[in-house]
Amino acid sequence: MTLHRGRGMSTIEYPTGMNQNGDPSQAWIKVKPDGRVDVFSGTADIGNGSKTIQSQIVAETIGVPYDWVTFDNSNTDSSPLCTGTFASRATFVAGNAVLKAAREVRGRILEIAGREMEIDPGDLELEDGSVSVVGTPARSMGVDEVAGAATFVHGELLTGDGAHLNPAAEIIDPETGEVDKPPHAAISYAACVAEVEVDDETGVVRVVKLTQAYDIGRAMNPTLLEGQIDGGAVMGLGFGLLEDSYPYYPANEHRGESMNTYHVPGMEGLPAVENVLIENPSTGGPYGAKGIGEMANNAQPAAIAIAIHDAVGVWVTEFPITPERLLAALDREAAGEDQPRREGKRVIYDEHLSVNTVATAKSWRP
Amino acid sequence: MKVVGARLPRYDGVGHVTGRTTYVDDVRLPGMLHAAALRSPHHNARIIDVDTGPAEAMAGVRAVITHADVPTLVYGHLSGAGIDGDEPLLAKDFVRYKGQPIALVAADSVQIARAACDAIVVDYEELPTLLDVRLAFEDGAPVVNDRFGNWYKEFEGGLEARQIRKGDIDRAFDDADLIVEGVYRTQAVEQAPLETQVCVAVPEPDGRLTIHTCTQALYFSLGVVCAHLELPMSKVKMVGGTVGGGFGGKVDTASDTLAALAARKSGLPVKWRWTREEEMLASSTRGPWHMEIIDAVTSDGWILGRKMLTLHDAGAYGRFSVYGLTKHSFHHTGAYTIPNLHFDGYVVFTNRIPTSAMRGYGVTGLSTAIEVHTERVANELGMDPYEFRLKNANRVNDTSPNRIAYEDPSTVEVLQSIAAATGTELDGSLRAMTRGERTDDLLPDHLVGQIAQGGHG
Structure with a gap:
């Protein structure tokens, strides 16, 4: 038995928002008589942090403390439409909806405060729940007072x-796939380096470390962001090495029916994960945000596959890279069968997997 | 900025970690029934007869729902986008995958509901199965999808494949010094949320329906329920927004509609909570993807062209697969600029659980394939993989596969950052690269024509 170390790198991009866009979100906000803020948004929180992020956007935009904001996404009677929490769209698209609603509320608070203070609202600023005169901060009025006046005086x-x-x-030309305008809200980018240890006797691959760099536009809440990225890294590791709903695909048998027989990564043996965050603000997202939720599990599988090649010199291109598949590849290599076919300037890998080899219906070669 | 950018705790985090958050399964109502589904034991079969009589006669059974109880039996996930539905809410004449629901029973307890499902007598004629996407096009292949056949044939312009064509692919391959081909196959995986599919449907005294739902998309699911039940949106109130994990597996609206029908038929609240086994064996998975990539490159490391064939395993029904494949096609050059393209992608039906959204939909397997292939090409060229990637990395005003200019690509920055973070020394010329528009050495003749003229191409 020998343990082989290897390292592999991958680079990816991923769109924010539904492909081809056209996915609206709406929100509305009301202010209680003590200035506390109720947000109504249709965005489900699936653990991605919609409630937190949208509350932050509202607090920041109006100019009140975060804990003044109550977020209600509980039902379709009181909350307006949100297309949904998928396609990495919630922070960007639904975030923009609450941002616009919050701007309107801010304007209304300043308007009422202007009447109360007998001053042009344009000469007022609003921060930390307090309205004050620009240049004369001593002349101020709490948002709670403004909301009370709006309710009971005005x-x-x-x-x-x-x-x-x-x-x-x-799509204006189905032959070429040309589109008439950008089909995404933004694009996020990432790179990942995987360091692995491969046991050439058992075929077991241990991921020792994942280093990841993400351009996420703006880190709206770094703690939640790191949660997405770390969780995604583990999910990507599961995709790369462990998880398969049909372990003998295309056969349909031997499916895992429980968490005992379907293997997601466990806490034990997880790699060290180190993240680098790059803030390259998007042009249209709230405070420059882009989506991060989905791409977080996209870069690791290839980085792991490349690291395995670096470690033991074989390519496994059917996923996940199970010990069984890796040992089979090592056996093929030992037998001299792992080499691509070379024909003039062509190098042909994986011929045995190709639809051209497996099927007879038509020539698929484009 | 004070609030945006701050490390604030999760809005509802304390409730989640102390077990005090009310999830859908925590909803318990007086008189609430429990539901269970009768599911197909076969991958592909004709239904000759269904006899629900023995189940209906059982004590404690309050409603049995079959296809005949559904006002609109077929409604597509992408019907709103003009793509026909193909999947019956409950199987009628055929079952096309193992686990497909045929009937739903609502009873006083989940034990009674399950026993009643077992008492339903179904007469099947088993049919041959198709499981390998590569064999879907063979003469005599078993037929999977009653609406579309074995592959979707109704892309815009009547095309059978989602196509991308760009530049002069033949010239790119003629001019190439090296052509590298590879085949990549990524798998189905389970979204595996802690909370399985679950709902509680409540018939209200005013005739409305309240549905406690775990959906990731309240309004999408509202639309789905209303379409099947032929109701205006005013008649249904979706209650949710707090979901015990989704990862894409809770957009399909897997349980709400059937529970709503059972609630209306029985006049009582109905909870339907899927078992872990159902979650694993009958709920949608991430789709398997079969991808063949052929790259034409020069000996000094330019990617001149890419031909790609993708077969997307949709399982038995379409759900979001046309969307997923289209997204896949739009991103098939990854983080790089490739001026000449020839892409064909097919949505292929097999006798497998319908595949649907999961984190990275359409792209996770694609990114995996592209990056392994990119590394192989760099190896074949004997070129440093950072240099190869940085050279071909997309730049401002390069155009995407569908001819849209990139506004703010960060491929160069993430590569430089990951090198720095992992102690990889890059040459000065690589360190000096930026995302900025191509000039000089980074704008060889073959790339001149693909730069957008004045913004969006």
Whole structure:
């Protein structure tokens, strides 16, 4: 038995928002008589942090403390439409909807404060729950007082609403796939280096370390962001090495029916994960944000496969890279059968997997 | 900035980690029934007869739902985008995958509901199965999908494949010094959320329905329920927004509609919580992808062209697969600029659980394939993989496969950052690269024509 160390790197991109866009989100906000803020948004929180991020955007934009904000996404009677929490769209698209609603609320607070203070609202600023005169910070009024005055003196309700829609990109030429406008809200980028240890007797691969660099536009909440990236790294590791709903695909048998027989990574033996965050703000996202949720599990599988090649010199291109597949590849290599076919300037790998080899229906070679 | 950018705790984190958050399964109502599904034991079969009589006669059984109880039986996930539905909410004449629901029973207890499912008598004629996407096009292949056949044939312009064509692919391959071919196959995986599919459907005294749902998309699911039940959106209230993990597996609206039908038929609240086995064996998975990549490159490390064939295993029904494949096609050059392209992608049906969204939909397997292939090409060229990637990395105003200019690509920065973070010394020329628009050595003749003229191409 020999343990072989290897290292592999991959680089990826991933779109924010639904492919071809056209996926609206809407929100509205009301202010209670004590200035506390209720946000109504249709964005489900699936653990991605929608409630936190949208509350942060609202607090920042209006200019009130974070703990003044209550977030309600509980039902479709009181919350307006959100297309949903998928496609890495919640922070960007739904975040823009609450951002616009919060701007409106801020404007209304300043308007009422202006009437109360007998000053042009343009000469007021709003921060930390307090409205004050620009240049004369001593002249100020709490947002709680403003909201009380709106309710009980002026007989008005402080509200705001907002919606965001990146217009749908149409395929204008189906032959070429040309589209008429950008089909994404933004694009995020990442690179990953995997360091692995391969046991050439058992075929077991241990990922020792994952180093990852992400351009996420803006780190809206670094703690939640790191949670997404670390969780994604583990999910990518599972995809690369462990998980398979059909272990003998294309056969349909031997499916794991429980967490005992379907193997997701466990806490034991997880690699060290080191993250580098790059903030290259998007042009259209709230405070420059881009999506991060999905791409977080996309870079690791290839980095691991490349690291395995670096360690033991074989390519496994059917995933996951199980000990069985890796040992089979090592056996093929030992028998001299792992080499690509070379024909003039062509180098042909994996011929045995190709539809051209397996099927007879038509020539697939493009 | 004070709040944005701050390390604030998760809004609902304390409730989650102390077990005090109310998830859907925590909803318990007076008189609430429990549901169970009868599912197909076969991968592919004709249904000759279904006799629900023995189940209906059992004490404690309050409603048995079959296809005949569904006002609109077929409604597609992408119907709103003009793509026909193909999947019956409950199987009618055929079952096309093992685990496909045929009937739902609502009863006083989940034990009674399961026993009642066992008492339903179904007469099947088993049919041959198709499981390998590569064999879907063979003469005499078993037919999987009653609406589309074995592959989707209704892309815009009547095309059977999602196509990308760009530049002059033949010239790229003629001019290449090296052509590298590879085949990549990525697998189905389970989204594996802690919370399985679950809902509680409640018939309200005013005739409305309240549905406690674990959906990732409240309004999408509202639309799905209303379409099947032929109701205006005013008649259904979706209650949710707090989900015990989704990862893409809770967009399909797997349980809400059937539970709603059972609630209406029984007049009582109905909870339907899937078992872990159902979650693993009958809920949608990430789709398997079969990808063949052929790259034409020069000896000094330019990627001139890419031909690619993708067969996406949709399972038995379409769900979001046309969307997923289209997204895949739009990103098939990865983080690089390749001026000449020829891509064909097929949505292929097999007798497998319908595949659907999962984290990275359409792209996770693609990124895996592209990056392993990229490394292989660099190895064949004997070129440093950082140099090869940095040279071909997309730049501002390079155009994407569908001719959209990149506004702010960061491929160069993430590569430089990962090198620095892992102690890889890059040559000065590589360290000096930026995302900025191509000039001089980074703008060889073959790339001149693909730069967008004045913004979006």
